[in-house]
Amino acid sequence: xxxxxxxxxxxxxxxxxxxxxxxxxxxxxxxxxxxxxxxxxxxxxxxxxxxxxxxxxxxxxxxxxxxxxxxxxxxxxxxxxxxxxxxxxxxxxxxxxxxxxxxxxxxxxxxxxxxxxxxxxxxxxxxxxxxxxxxxxxxxxxxxxxxxxxxxxxxxxxxxxxxxxx
Amino acid sequence: xxxxxxxxxxxxxxxxxxxxxxxxxxxxxxxxxxxxxxxxxxxxxxxxxxxxxxxxxxxxxxxxxxxxxxxxxxxxxxxxxxxxxxxxxxxxxxxxxxxxxxxxxxxxxxxxxxxxxxxxxxxxxxxxxxxxxxxxxxxxxxxxxxxxxxxxxxxxxxxxxxxxxx
Numbered sequence: 001x002x003x004x005x006x007x008x009x010x011x012x013x014x015x016x017x018x019x020x021x022x023x024x025x026x027x028x029x030x031x032x033x034x035x036x037x038x039x040x041x042x043x044x045x046x047x048x049x050x051x052x053x054x055x056x057x058x059x060x061x062x063x064x065x066x067x068x069x070x071x072x073x074x075x076x077x078x079x080x081x082x083x084x085x086x087x088x089x090x091x092x093x094x095x096x097x098x099x100x101x102x103x104x105x106x107x108x109x110x111x112x113x114x115x116x117x118x119x120x121x122x123x124x125x126x127x128x129x130x131x132x133x134x135x136x137x138x139x140x141x142x143x144x145x146x147x148x149x150x151x152x153x154x155x156x157x158x159x160x161x162x163x164x165x166x
Numbered sequence: 167x168x169x170x171x172x173x174x175x176x177x178x179x180x181x182x183x184x185x186x187x188x189x190x191x192x193x194x195x196x197x198x199x200x201x202x203x204x205x206x207x208x209x210x211x212x213x214x215x216x217x218x219x220x221x222x223x224x225x226x227x228x229x230x231x232x233x234x235x236x237x238x239x240x241x242x243x244x245x246x247x248x249x250x251x252x253x254x255x256x257x258x259x260x261x262x263x264x265x266x267x268x269x270x271x272x273x274x275x276x277x278x279x280x281x282x283x284x285x286x287x288x289x290x291x292x293x294x295x296x297x298x299x300x301x302x303x304x305x306x307x308x309x310x311x312x313x314x315x316x317x318x319x320x321x322x323x324x325x326x327x328x329x330x331x332x
Contacts, residue, residue: 031326035319038199042318045200046207059232067223075220153200160196164188 007095019093030093037086041159043079045152047072052152055145057136064133097166104166107158114151117144172256184254191254198247202318205240208233209279209314216307218296226299227290234283241276259324261331268320275313282306 010016021027053059054068091098098104121144125137132138137145175181184190214220215229224232252259259265285300286293293299 028326031323035322038322039315039318042199042203042206043210045203049204050207059236062228063224063232071220071223156199156203157193157196160199161192164192 016092040083052145052149103161110154172260175256201240213307225294
């Protein structure tokens with residue numbers, strides 16, 4: 001069983017045809033799922049960029065980084081799970097097309113880079129957060145904030161482009 | 167009359183330029199989404215804080231003081247990128263009620279937010295203590311959250327409803 005046949009069988013599922021709007025009465029499912037995806041991703045990016053800007057030292061300098069991270073992370077993850085569920089539904093509807101789309105692939109490359117950056121930061125510079133919690137973060141933390149923001153902006157750009165190239 | 171105006175706008179040199187350069191609309195939309203993330207997340211953080219959820223480390227006046235400048239800046243970029251999209255595809259925007267509902271709600275929520283910001287600035291102590299906070303704060307928080315969500319939904323549905331009216 002190769003990847004192509006997996007994608008085809010995914011696309012042939014009943015749920016995929018519902019999202020695609022193939023079944024009479026389901027024409028509005030795709031726009032509704034896509035709108036939910038947009039609502040979820042606004043919170044993912046919005047909460048991430050808030051922490052990134054603080055790491056860069058551009059905003060909320062009086063706020064503790066550890067506290068800000070603690071407060072925003074549950075929202076980021078909850079919203080991310082919603083974005084992932086709705087995103088998977090959108091993907092199923094045209095799995096073969098999306099999987100072969102350059103912008104779609106780039107979006108996931110950028111998300112993977114953002115994940116690696118997050119892990120490096122979390123198990124690296126962030127361990128010493130107590131020393132710079134209320135100060136300008138060290139270079140490694142500023143770099144992590146800048147990279148995270150760059151990767152996520154790229155995710156949004158590529159994501160929007162998918163809609164124009166599929 | 168509106169349709170005639172849209173047709174005239176679509177025939178202008180600037181609109182033609184935007185239509186001929188295929189990157190203009192997706193780029194403008196991607197920047198539009200990035201700003202929605204900033205504005206919507208900020209609004210929701212303030213609103214939830216007013217309702218007693220999250221961001222407990224900062225007072226209402228601290229939170230509005232740091233987030234509102236970002237919201238207003240984001241709104242300005244939203245208006246600019248939105249204008250680019252109107253000039254590029256005026257017919258698509260003007261024919262659908264989703265566009266006009268979105269515009270009306272933006273005026274309402276922006277006015278509400280400006281009034282709210284002025285009141286907090288005028289008497290920060292009263293707004294910071296939950297015991298003296300005006301009862302209208304909860305109404306504002308719920309109303310503004312619903313309006314922002316509805317604005318995002320209408321924005322996305324412009325793309326899906328235009329076809330019915332053209």
